[in-house]
Amino acid sequence: MAPPDDEAPDRLEIRARELDRRHAGTDLRDRFELPPGLVYLDGNSLGALPRGVAAALEDAVRVQWGSDLVASWNDHGWWDAPLRVGDAIAPLVGAAPGQVVVGDSTTVRLHQALHAAARLRPDRPVLLTDPGSFPTDLYVAAGVAEQVGWTVVTVPPDEAETALARLAAEGRPVGAVAYSQVDYRTGRLWDLAGVTAAAHEAGALAVWDLCHSAGAVEVGLDLHQVDLAVGCTYKFLNGGPGSPAYLYVARRHLVEAANVLPGWHGHARPFAMEPTYEPAPGIGRFRVGTPPVLSMVALEAALGVFEGVDLGALRTRSLSLTRYLREAIEELVPALDLVTPAEDERRGSQLSVRHPEAYGVVRALAARGVLGDFRTPDVVRLGVAAPYLTHVDMLTAARALRAVLDGGEHRDPAYALRAQVT
């Protein structure tokens, strides 16, 4: 690896432009409304605004709500939205139709998924999960475990197979493994297929959190016979702030799997208003309450971004972007500690950099128009949403990082650490 010199920026820039030409077919920036001049590397926290969302929402408010009023539940498809939008998400996670329902938050969806898993495997009282999970996942796991009498055992996904064998040998059968496909902090992509197969081999169900993978990496839920999965839609799916989450339940479980949060929307005959709950056939039984229609409308319009897009080509673009970003940072700021794996098959769609003054670095980058994210205690997280980012954007980010660190801009006293929302 060559040290940075005066020639380096130009060589890097020539290469960035060449790569952008090569990947021009997957440049979907025109489908978004992004502020000019901004390099937005936080699409894995809040995806950018797709074109068409504002108009769809204005119609939903002024025409559907304002003018057609309550009839819109039928006339504008509000009632069917949780399953219709679920079917729009399905191909993005490798699911055939009829297995994905949209609504509520990831927290609620994961709570449902783990309860359903516990009831499907009643005599296997151990839940295996990642100690490095996103906090909510750990809280939900602990909460459900307390309710159903599970013991939670934490090992990273790459130790799951060994742990499954060890626990079986100890007479402690695992009912479910619950993992995230991509680590939110490091960007590491885990082996969904391998861990799922190992879980099944041991008699356990596999539950996946796709928050940091759906829309960015290939998932293949049906192909790999995943049992249950959840995900948010406001990151790489660009559904807008707090857009509703989704739950996938494999078709083979849809008869037996139970919904711990029954409401009238999930009833077999909702309008009969019966006093006793009878779950709807199919994935509809996992509907909870009345979904936030306006947020749902925004999400549905946002998913138009993926229309006609080859997900494999998008993943190729993503890998090229993160690979190039890595190269550029290694060349321009060689001392930095890059946390995200270099190997394509172990990398999600982000690059995380470890730095003792990570918060100041993120703030100083933002002042230069490069928006990344801070993850406690010391991670600068650069999310790479392939549809609207270019290799030239990656170079701009790497150069900004060098300028910030060279100039000590990250030590500006204004950046004293404080609570930061993402």
Place this chain on the structure above:
Amino acid sequence: MAPPDDEAPDRLEIRARELDRRHAGTDLRDRFELPPGLVYLDGNSLGALPRGVAAALEDAVRVQWGSDLVASWNDHGWWDAPLRVGDAIAPLVGAAPGQVVVGDSTTVRLHQALHAAARLRPDRPVLLTDPGSFPTDLYVAAGVAEQVGWTVVTVPPDEAETALARLAAEGRPVGAVAYSQVDYRTGRLWDLAGVTAAAHEAGALAVWDLCHSAGAVEVGLDLHQVDLAVGCTYKFLNGGPGSPAYLYVARRHLVEAANVLPGWHGHARPFAMEPTYEPAPGIGRFRVGTPPVLSMVALEAALGVFEGVDLGALRTRSLSLTRYLREAIEELVPALDLVTPAEDERRGSQLSVRHPEAYGVVRALAARGVLGDFRTPDVVRLGVAAPYLTHVDMLTAARALRAVLDGGEHRDPAYALRAQVT
């Protein structure tokens, strides 16, 4: 009661106009965007669109999401919204600040409320609720009961006190009573203060569902020492389709009450990303996952309708409207069976009419520009949202009802019963 004659409409109309003049101070129709000529009697299913919502939402989409992006979590108050909007709802339900949190659906909020109640009264394994509850409430009650080992006993609210005494005598202590303040079907207003006092007298907690009362009748949660309450915001609060629900937990319970759906938003130190859940102090511990921000923005703007409004005066207006509607129907269509109580103190903000062909009646009324609601099997529900309805509207509705029934319009074959969403 005089039979309808040719003079009747004029006398009724003179009276309607006189009453509208008398209540002109609470006519808030200018605060809404309603289609001209429509008499909208389904505001207890989906409230009308308040002015200002469309503009607030456009700003949230284009400026906050589209331009300011993830920084909006801080800069535009998205993070604080669940508690800030909760404090905006608080005065409408008679709660001091810091006891109401907004987000998720009523189903989820009721699930949280009942679990919290069960943990607060661990040795009292009976839940008392209304057999005529909205179906979701019965499903949630049955689901939570199964999880915590409660027995559900159903008696109407006016028999609660007797049932509490009987169950105590049988050695079956009641942990909580869970009732709706207004019956969704009949419009009957129950005695929230009396039932709450009786519950407390018996050692039980009182949990109220305010879906059909908040924004329409006086609630007085603090005054009557209610323990927990939930409600939706898309009926008389006009928050828009599927706008987020709320949960009230009385301050005295906020140290001990536990959240069965813990997520990182409800953690004491959310940005520390700690692996173990520690609930936030106060009502913030009942936050669940990431809230649907766009739906939340619409709700917050919608609540502006109530700014500077005397809720007592609004209730007086509502009672005058439903009283007059009753009089007009009794005069114009004397044979009809009016289900909603005639006494002011037992009437919510609707008038329900029983008719064997109720569905056809609702459809035929709609064809005449009077939008009511059908509730299985035989109820025509006329919701009266006082802020945007007048006594002249009530007369228009009563006349339409007479015309429909006189002309047999409700027997149009096009109105053969089918599933209807509200």
